[in-house]
Amino acid sequence: MLPRVLLCGEIEHVQDECKKMFHGIAEVIHLVSESRSHFLSSFGPGGPYEGTVALCRRNTSSEVIGKFDAPLIHALADTSMVRWIAQSSGGYDEIDVQACKERGILVSNTPRANEDATATATLYLMLSCLRHFSMAERSLRSGTWKTPFNAAQTHDVTGRTLGILGLGGIGLRFAHLAHAFPMRIIYFSRRKAESAPDWCEYVSSVEELCKQADILSLHVPLNPSTVGMIGEKEIRTLQRGSVLLNTSRGRIVDQEAMIRALEDGHLSSVGLDVYPDEPRVDPRLLTFPRCTLLPHIAGESAKAWRTIELQALGNLRAFVLGGVGEDIVPELRTVIGNSTTL
Numbered sequence: 001m002l003p004r005v006l007l008c009g010e011i012e013h014v015q016d017e018c019k020k021m022f023h024g025i026a027e028v029i030h031l032v033s034e035s036r037s038h039f040l041s042s043f044g045p046g047g048p049y050e051g052t053v054a055l056c057r058r059n060t061s062s063e064v065i066g067k068f069d070a071p072l073i074h075a076l077a078d079t080s081m082v083r084w085i086a087q088s089s090g091g092y093d094e095i096d097v098q099a100c101k102e103r104g105i106l107v108s109n110t111p112r113a114n115e116d117a118t119a120t121a122t123l124y125l126m127l128s129c130l131r132h133f134s135m136a137e138r139s140l141r142s143g144t145w146k147t148p149f150n151a152a153q154t155h156d157v158t159g160r161t162l163g164i165l166g167l168g169g170i171g172l173r174f175a176h177l178a179h180a181f182p183m184r185i186i187y188f189s190r191r192k193a194e195s196a197p198d199w200c201e202y203v204s205s206v207e208e209l210c211k212q213a214d215i216l217s218l219h220v221p222l223n224p225s226t227v228g229m230i231g232e233k234e235i236r237t238l239q240r241g242s243v244l245l246n247t248s249r250g251r252i253v254d255q256e257a258m259i260r261a262l263e264d265g266h267l268s269s270v271g272l273d274v275y276p277d278e279p280r281v282d283p284r285l286l287t288f289p290r291c292t293l294l295p296h297i298a299g300e301s302a303k304a305w306r307t308i309e310l311q312a313l314g315n316l317r318a319f320v321l322g323g324v325g326e327d328i329v330p331e332l333r334t335v336i337g338n339s340t341t342l
C-alpha cells in the first residue's frame with residue numbers, strides 16, 4: 001500500500017501537477033471531516049486517513065478542524081503516523097511549532113512564493129493611505145464624484161521616511177519597490193541584513209525606527225515574541241500624522257491602541273490587509289474613511305497561488321521520497337534527522 005498524504009484544504013490551482021507529482025509514490029487523499037473530533041479519530045485502522053504520513057495544510061482548514069494548536073498536534077502525534085506538515089503559505093502562525101518539535105513532526109512553509117505579491121500590495125496601501133485613493137474611488141462609486149474625498153487632506157510620498165520592520169523577503173522587496181520614490185528608507189530587523197542595499201539604512205531598535213519614520217510598515221512573522229510588538233508606546237513614538245501599514249499578521253499590532261490613535265488623529269490613516277480575528281473586522285475600523293482595508297489578499301495573485309501550491313506539494317513530495325522536505329521553518333531546522341523518515 002502506498003503511503004498517503006492528506007490535503008487539509010484543497011489544492012485549487014495546480015490539480016493536474018499534483019496528480020503527476022504523487023503518481024506511483026503516494027496516494028493523495030482529501031479532508032472528509034466535518035469536525036475536529038472526527039478529524040482526530042480518523043487516522044486509526046479502517047479510518048479514512050489510515051496510513052497518512054504527511055499533510056498539506058491551508059489555513060482554510062481551520063474553519064472545520066481548527067488551528068493546529070498544541071492539543072491538536074499532540075493528538076495527531078498520538079493517533080497517526082504524520083511526521084510532516086507542509087503549510088501552504090508563508091505564515092505558519094496557525095501551527096504550534098513548539099508542540100511539533102516536542103513530537104518530532106516537521107513543518108515546512110512556502111517562503112519566497114508570494115513575496116512580490118505581498119510587497120506590491122503594501123505599496124498600494126502606502127500610496128492609497130497617503131493620497132486617499134480608496135476613499136476617492138468609494139466617492140465615485142457612490143455617485144457623489146469627489147465628495148467626501150478631499151484632496152487638501154492628502155499627502156505626497158516625496159520627502160517621507162518609510163520605516164520597515166523586518167527586512168526578510170517581503171520587507172526587502174517592498175524596500176526595492178518603494179525606492180522608486182524620492183523617500184528615505186530605514187529598517188530594523190533582529191540583525192542587520194546582508195542583503196540590504198546602501199540606501200536602506202539600518203536603525204538599532206524598534207523605538208528608533210518609530211522615532212524616525214512617518215510611514216511604518218510591518219513585515220515580521222507572528223510568533224510569541226512579536227504578538228503586540230507595535231503597541232501604544234510604539235505608535236505614540238511615531239510622529240503625529242503617521243501612517244501604519246500591516247500586511248503581515250493582525251496580532252502584531254495592539255488593535256485598541258491603533259484605533260485610539262486613529263480616533264485622536266495621531267495616526268492619519270492605516271493600510272491593513274490583516275486583522276487579529278479574521279475574517280472579523282472591527283466595525284470601528286470601517287468608520288475611518290481615509291484608511292485602506294483589504295480582506296487578506298495581499299499575498300494572493302494567480303502566479304503567487306500557483307507557486308505557493310507547487311512549493312508546498314514539492315516539500316511534501318521530497319518528504320515522501322527522501323524522508324525530508326525543504327523549507328523547514330526556522331524554529332525546527334535543528335530537528336532535521338530526528339524521526340522524520342517513513
Ligand SMILES: O=C(O)C(=O)CO
Pocket residue numbers: 089090091092114296297298299300
Ligand atoms: O503567505 C501568507 O502567509 C499570507 O498571508 C498570504 O496572504
